[in-house]
Amino acid sequence: MFDIKENLKELPDKPGVYMHKDKLGQVIYVGKASSLKNRVRQYFQSSKNMDAKVRAMVSHIEEFEYITTATEMEALILECTLIKKYMPKYNVLLRDDKTYPYIKITMFEEFPRLMKTRIIEKDGGKYFGPYTDVSSVNQIIELLNSILKLKRCSNKTFAEGFKPCLNFHINQCKGVCIGNISREEYRKNIYEAINFLNGKSKPLTDYLKLKMKEEADRLHYESAAECRDYISAINSLNQKQNVVILGAKDMDVITILKGENEYYAVLFLVRDGKLSGRETYHLQTSAEDEPCEMTRAFIEQYYSEISQIPNEILVQYEIEDKPLVEEFLTTISGKRIKITLPVRGEKKAMLELVKKDAIEMAKSIDAKAINQREREISIRKEMEGLINEYDDFNIGSSDHHNSSCVGDSVEIGENYRIEAYDISNINGVDSVGAMVVFEGTKAVKKDYRRFKIRTVEGPNDYGSLQEVIYRRFNRAIAGDPGFSKIPDILFIDGGIGQVSVVLKMLNAMNIKIPVFGMAKDESHRTRGLVYLTDLDSGESNREISLKEKPLLFKYVGTIQEEVHRFAIDYHRGLRGKRLEISVLDEIEGIGKVKRNLLLAHFGSIEAIKSAKTDKLEQMKGISKKEAENIYKFFH
Numbered sequence: 001m002f003d004i005k006e007n008l009k010e011l012p013d014k015p016g017v018y019m020h021k022d023k024l025g026q027v028i029y030v031g032k033a034s035s036l037k038n039r040v041r042q043y044f045q046s047s048k049n050m051d052a053k054v055r056a057m058v059s060h061i062e063e064f065e066y067i068t069t070a071t072e073m074e075a076l077i078l079e080c081t082l083i084k085k086y087m088p089k090y091n092v093l094l095r096d097d098k099t100y101p102y103i104k105i106t107m108f109e110e111f112p113r114l115m116k117t118r119i120i121e122k123d124g125g126k127y128f129g130p131y132t133d134v135s136s137v138n139q140i141i142e143l144l145n146s147i148l149k150l151k152r153c154s155n156k157t158f159a160e161g162f163k164p165c166l167n168f169h170i171n172q173c174k175g176v177c178i179g180n181i182s183r184e185e186y187r188k189n190i191y192e193a194i195n196f197l198n199g200k201s202k203p204l205t206d207y208l209k210l211k212m213k214e215e216a217d218r219l220h221y222e223s224a225a226e227c228r229d230y231i232s233a234i235n236s237l238n239q240k241q242n243v244v245i246l247g248a249k250d251m252d253v254i255t256i257l258k259g260e261n262e263y264y265a266v267l268f269l270v271r272d273g274k275l276s277g278r279e280t281y282h283l284q285t286s287a288e289d290e291p292c293e294m295t296r297a298f299i300e301q302y303y304s305e306i307s308q309i310p311n312e313i314l315v316q317y318e319i320e321d322k323p324l325v326e327e328f329l330t331t332i333s334g335k336r337i338k339i340t341l342p343v344r345g346e347k348k349a350m351l352e353l354v355k356k357d358a359i360e361m362a363k364s365i366d367a368k369a370i371n372q373r374e375r376e377i378s379i380r381k382e383m384e385g386l387i388n389e390y391d392d393f394n395i396g397s398s399d400h401h402n403s404s405c406v407g408d409s410v411e412i413g414e415n416y417r418i419e420a421y422d423i424s425n426i427n428g429v430d431s432v433g434a435m436v437v438f439e440g441t442k443a444v445k446k447d448y449r450r451f452k453i454r455t456v457e458g459p460n461d462y463g464s465l466q467e468v469i470y471r472r473f474n475r476a477i478a479g480d481p482g483f484s485k486i487p488d489i490l491f492i493d494g495g496i497g498q499v500s501v502v503l504k505m506l507n508a509m510n511i512k513i514p515v516f517g518m519a520k521d522e523s524h525r526t527r528g529l530v531y532l533t534d535l536d537s538g539e540s541n542r543e544i545s546l547k548e549k550p551l552l553f554k555y556v557g558t559i560q561e562e563v564h565r566f567a568i569d570y571h572r573g574l575r576g577k578r579l580e581i582s583v584l585d586e587i588e589g590i591g592k593v594k595r596n597l598l599l600a601h602f603g604s605i606e607a608i609k610s611a612k613t614d615k616l617e618q619m620k621g622i623s624k625k626e627a628e629n630i631y632k633f634f635h
Helices: 004-009 036-042 052-058 072-086 134-148 183-197 202-217 221-238 291-303 322-333 345-391 461-477 496-508 550-585 592-602 605-610 613-617 624-634
Strands: 016-021 027-033 063-068 102-105 114-117 126-128 251-258 263-271 274-284 312-315 338-340 403-406 409-412 417-426 429-439 449-452 489-493 515-520 526-532 541-545
Touching: 004 063, 016 036, 016 072, 027 036, 027 072, 036 063, 072 291, 072 322, 102 134, 102 183, 114 134, 134 183, 134 221, 183 202, 202 221, 251 291, 251 345, 263 291, 263 345, 274 291, 274 345, 291 312, 291 322, 312 345, 322 338, 345 409, 345 489, 345 550, 417 461, 417 550, 429 461, 429 550, 449 461, 461 496, 489 496, 489 550, 496 515, 496 526, 515 550, 526 550, 550 592, 592 605, 605 624, 613 624
Parallel strands: 251 312, 312 338, 417 489, 489 515
Antiparallel strands: 016 027, 016 063, 102 114, 102 126, 251 263, 263 274, 403 409, 417 429, 429 449, 515 526, 526 541
């Protein structure tokens, strides 16, 4: 048993990160300290001067862990990482789990292209965003591709005799594939796009105005009209931006907004002297948390995920350890970042402007929050109805996780947990299982799990499901913290057959959880939920139609689509790796060792395919003859 008093004596007088845990071993708070010895001891001294939130947290601490670091800066970085990993109950958290789209320019390619992405990689590409409006992202990409006639295909190299695609023939691409434009000239267009995405649209607008006049002078009225339309599109985008009196500066402005029951961080983006966007982020916090603490937590968590940070961040509240936070931002961005609480002048005026805007925004935020809350309550009532109907047939047990009995009915908590499962394979090859998790109406992606089927041969979805269910709950029984949370309900992608085999496995493990199958119609859309009323016979079952339950229909459909997507993505990844390996195995002289060398060096089959013979020869372990064989195989 963990002895807090004895372990407090062992704390070092060094910087580091500490993690408080409850009786279930769950991390409930993560903090950093310049001295672990002094900071952690404070929690276990007199509670007289503690606020209510800290007292509540301390009452739940059963043990703590700590990690020492060389500097306080390292502690800050580690604290940020661990907060995102554990999402502790008593930390201020940035709750939005939306993955906003970015615009990516593939600068690592000889002829870069623009693309939409939701994943930031360290691949040498330039990223712009995030954007909350997906349609705007699509519009911007289409606008720049059309004006600058950029390459739209994913090809990185073009063999001799390559035939151009339709975009070239309709004058929507300069034809890099046939050498119609030099790399230098093409890159000029790319830098035009970069300037535009940085908020500097005037050069591109001026260029289009000049071109429009030239085309009109030549009596090329269709081309002139095309330029006019592009100018209108740019102006339409710019109308969303309010000009402010800040010269040509880029900065972010952060304010904290209190709704009726919730707190939000509101981020205003100023680019090239224009107020060009506003984002709102829901914060998990408590009434005892100060706005300055919320501001700091938001800065650390938000900017650690952003590829481009402006040189200056204006804040409404002074934050603790500002020099350290500035150093943290400077470290991750590679440039000097300044955090400013303005007291006079243009920046103060700017802050006042966004504060007024935030006050107006509070009205709509509260309305949206109320609507969302009502929706969540309605869905929870529907889920309670499912469990109660299920329990009426004495199949499951009303003793569910996060639930309580009131009279003869079951009530579930706000964060009731659903786990959904699906199997994916093609004729039994590369068979995989997927588990996705929802708590209430929110997907909990950090709890998603993937399973590569080990014990089942061929296309056997029933056997694969039983293996996945056994492995998942056996890990929970063994005390694996990654599987410690037990769900209130299981959803299985499939019909009564899938439900039956899952229930048999759970009963064999003495686990009582309601199991529903997500049945589909002939169009492969969610039709209803099915469950067994007599497990012994495996024949008596019921189906709950979702046609008359629109909220539940959408909710279950979202879960079914998500688990199917997650399973398919994993299966495709495994299949792709297997196909890559099988292709290389066909090359004369290339065995397992050299195949792995090639993949490790080039990263992908596409890169190997594009490599010239001399590049292949330079690889350690690849002979001239083998390099020639590789090149000939792909060409």
